[in-house]
Amino acid sequence: MAVFEKITLSKAINASLRASMEADPKVLVMGEDVGKLGGVFRVTDGLQKDFGEERVIDTPLAESGIVGTAIGMALRGYRPVVEIQFDGFVFPAYDQIVTQLAKMHARALGKIKMPVVIRIPYGGGIGAVEHHSESPEALFAHVAGLKCVSPSNASDAYWMMRQAIESDDPVIYFEPKRRYHDKGRLDTEAIPDPLHAARVAQAGTDVTLAAYGPMVKVCLDVAKVAAEEGKSVEVLDLRSISPMDFDAIQTSVEKTRRLVVVHEAPVFLGSGSEIAARITERCFYHLEAPVLRVGGFHSPYPPSRLEDEYLPGLDRVLDAVDRALAY
């Protein structure tokens, strides 16, 4: 049994890729700089050394080409895991992802499968230049045929990657890049949660905070501070953005009667909007307050000197908790 008491999220993904490649010779890793360099975040560190250039493929700098050829390799029976170097660079590949990858299974009346994983280091908080800090998950979750997930900790990072690679559907795997170096426990022999199930990260009774990826830690911090103020906050780690585990959100909201959704992406038409709408439909008579959302603004992701204002932090989320409780 391999138990890591302290492993970073990025190393957990690396271990997951490694385990998947060992388990299935059809699994390939592709992307810009994924080979010798090990990726700009070193997530694929050492894989090319151990699995060779035939399975860990350094590609030309062409995102549409990366995804388009991955589709072709999936048609040939491979299971490519491609890396998009940064969130804002996915858009040259957006056409291939949306018009081709997402629809291939349906267009072939189910006769062919598209087991492609697209890894996207996403979100802000690392002081980067533009196009390096965005949260485009709603753009992908909106598209039928794609699945979207985002782990918040090392254990999930490991298991969700393994499950995403095993999935016969295309999965966009959003990696919370500012959590890459956060350490957590990982048991590679454990029985993992299902890929698309949410998890109660912190139980509470007064208000539910729903988040995924990088925002889960913020919400857990909020719960701690709120507890000192005598408020009991439940934190749901949604884990999967599409499909989304609305049953778990409903269960929590029926208990706490208040819901605040937190994500880095702009609030307008973001995943929080969908959660608010659905939970209002499902829990109208349970809710003591409207579903509130905390997220980014309807602006380009700002220069990094302003990102602490843009990103939902402790204070903005606590403010929303107070507003929900004030109804």
Place this chain on the structure above:
Amino acid sequence: MTVESTAARKNTRGGGKRTTAKKASPAKAKTAAQAPAEAEQDQLVQLLTPEGKRVEHPEYAIDLSDEELRGLYRDMVLTRRFDAEATTLQRQGELGLWASLLGQEAAQIGSGRALRDDDYVFPTYREHGVAWCRGVDPTNLLGMFRGVNNGGWDPNSNNFHLYTIVIGSQALHATGYAMGVQKDGADSAVIAYFGDGASSQGDVAESFTFSAVYNAPVVFFCQNNQWAISEPTEKQTRVPLYQRARGYGFPGVRVDGNDVLACLAVTRAALERARAGEGPTLVEAFTYRMGAHTTSDDPTRYRADEEREAWEAKDPILRLRTYLETEGIADQAYLDAIEEESETLGKRVREVVRSMPDPDTMAIFENVYADGHALVDEERAQFAAYQASFVDAEEN
């Protein structure tokens, strides 16, 4: 397209707001446009002239039996008949749209018959002749044009991928597939079809890059039919398309796209090259779209009748027929038999299309995902209940 018409079009259409272009001497501009056009003619691989005369090319010899030659004729006639039937069916309201291949039979049959069973084809949406060569039932091609599905066949049963509507996307799929073939150590080849318009797309450029870098066993078969809807080839490129390959580090060759023998010979050679591990080739089949882009298009708005007439003289079927007759390879009885077969095909296509049922409503929710998706399940159940409520109301 003739050199004159190219130059004329440039003078009347080109330039736009770019005043610097207007200042340029017309004589100089014409020379610049003309020089590569003349070179293009020199580069055209041809084995059968428009008059139906057999000629040889130093690099592309081909020796076909009489039976094979007759087979190529049959393929082209039946494909044209199928295409005509589909066009008619669209006019009768049985199909929502049709993209005719009229005039491109030789490019498609020639290249299609160069393929082995284990090769894999990535078509655009006009490759009805290639589908025919792959043994795909032609009526399967009509489902998406009738609107009963968005693809509709299993790509793996004939190694013929689904039609791709987004221009040029499939060139990358072909390249990736070819990279997979290479990893498998197989010796089959992959062929990607696209048009002169698609050559402007980034995906086609990226597929050239990837295939060259990885030496993938793929043949790019560009049917330059001179028009991307209303835009002539010179709106896509300043150099002959086949010459683009050189910049990527692999060979490009221009073939007479109305010459089925040359298309067969050139494609066969390119496929052999791919199989031998020598990487990609770009084949530019210089041909002409005799009809409209699709049944929604009106070519009279953008091109002259004389142009089509000039190309009709190069008709791919006519020239092979002349050759077969002159050489005594096909007699009237044979030609009549093919005509009869094409009538039978037309009749079958009509019948199948007219009896093609609308899909079941719940097909909306089918095959969205391979492993299922909670939202799809929820919406399926809700919609089924909604529909059932009408049945209940009727019963009550």
